[in-house]
Amino acid sequence: MQIADIIRQLSIQALKAVFDIDATPESLTINETKPEFTGDYTLVLFPFVKQARKSPDALGASIGEWMQANAPEIISGFETVKGFLNLSVSNQYWVIFLQQQGGEHFGMAAPHGKKVMVEYSSPNTNKPLHLGHLRNNFLGWSVAEIYKANGYNVMKTCVVNDRGIHICKSMLAWQKFGNGATPATTQTKGDHLVGDYYVKFENELRSQSEPVLHELLEGRDVAGMDEAALQKAKLLVAKLSDGQLPDDKQSEIRDELKDMARNATPIMHEVRDMLRKWEQGDPETMALWKMMNGWVYDGFDVTYKRIGSNFDKIYYESETYLEGKQYVDEGLNRGVFFRKEDGSVWIDLSGEGLDEKLVLRKDGTSVYITQDIGLAKHKYADFPMEQSVYVIGDEQNYHMNVLKHICKKLDMPFADGIHHLSYGMVDLPTGRMKSREGTVVDADDLCDEMEKVAADKTAELGKVEGFTEAELKVLYHTLGMGALKFYLLRVDPKKRMVFNPEESIDFHGFTGPFVQYTYARIQSVLKKAGYTKETDKDLTEAGLLPLEREQIKLLEQFPGMVKQACTEMSPSVIAHYAFQVAKAFNSFYAEHSIAKAESEEKRTLRLEISYLTGVVIRNAMKLLGIAVPERM
């Protein structure tokens, strides 16, 4: 049990014994004592002043005395200040903790058999990965590690969006403009090559749609548009030329016309044809699809390997997208869904504060949500988990809410365990990333840049001596990825965040390399001092200086942080904690000599503190997916 919980228990016992007050653990406020007062943890007395019918000072004194008398091995002293009972934890407690609780796996809970699935990454096979995907990947990986550290059996999954009109766009453009180009002939990474053709498609579409839009605005008929659409377009144009509409309404109509024009272009007709052929299983189209997707997967493999991401199971949408339909029948039979006159199927979620939601089109084909229902069921069949975490951007909050409600209404056993780990978009200092303006930060480029900066800084500091070329390469990778991951994970996931390129490559302060540096420093000290673990030496008499005590206190909190990170599904908790530990150690290091301590007991004590700090940093960073170097 952690010391904060022990103090909580003691407080409850004291209140009962001295004042006969029944307090619940939740009704107690226990904080760390502010540095300006003496003590380690503080019990807030105000809530009990009335019941005890004592002044805060008297109340605090009684409780403090009781604790000191009944748990002298834990509480060594107390002080009541203005309604706050500041409790000092005994040196003995801290030292015993340091010698006995520590170990290579400190902070990691034993397995308890509960299962959790974490779905993350979810790439499209028409574009390479970018900065937003990195936030997703790092979050997913880290949350999976955090669950493992809390004793869960974790299955990491990835759902690949490998079908649909957007995939066909790359395929069509390659057919039209590619001249048989392959990753090999062009020396281009497969995902980038395919992405390039996606861009080519969009460019072609733009140039084709401009004249069409012009025609529409002129009120002329456009080939390839059906009668109804044409009528609608004419109506919109008439509204526009009216000149009566406010600006925002006007631009809305312009956007709508633009869309219509885009859809009426020859190339959009072609791409829709291609999708139809794909759905019919046309051999030629399938072959093209398989070939190009293969290129993309080869490219993704390289990137995933580089960023240290992998999955236990990959689901391909092309294989699962038809599965949801069978549950529509089930839902209809049970009255969860209803059918409208046109044949479309809906669910009414107005009771849940949402709207009516379509689950099957009138032509009988499934929509996004239908596929997700099918996939959820499929996942559960593969891995009957208690919890299922979806790492998906916050623009899908509504969708995920709907999915959870539908699964609940269908009485799916995993429904209550569905959690949407919703994260905010990554913006640039200049605003949001826009592919049209070419401001998207490519994942591969970013990794290159980070490693290059790591190399430059290392060279600048003259720290390359004693490393082989191969070791340096590993080090640059460790540092570059550490900086990037830490930068993206230190922010609360649900918040939108700003990616400042200059700040992200900073290796000072609240950064990955700072924590990594502290770890390397510790290993260097331990190595030079010839450290070996000593558990039988009696250190309780050596006393604890303030910085020594602070450091042990911080380390003792690690298991609690691991738990908190899990309940909050927030790696940022770990990032902040890891930084705090590193920062405190550096102060301690600067103030006290470790290997040349004043006495043998102090030397042993400080080596133990250093060792456990190293363990905590390594384990905490591992939860973030960040490796730590033995030297740097």
Added chain:
RNA sequence: GGUCCGGUAGCUCAGCUGGAUAGAGCAACUGCCUUCUAAGCAGUAGGUCCUAGGUUCGAAUCCUAGCCGGAUCACCA
């Protein structure tokens, strides 16, 4: 318009199940490398915690209203 999320130092972010004088990092300024790694440490300066009410011993934190920013409310995925 409905729903959800955010608004804390010049910038990026903690703190939000109510607790003591609101914290880090970056940027600025001052010091500290013949002693275990200076990618470090110590210090100075920097705040209407969006606004206005309310709840109470106590509010950045809870409630109400409003302001600003974002997302979403598709027979797209």
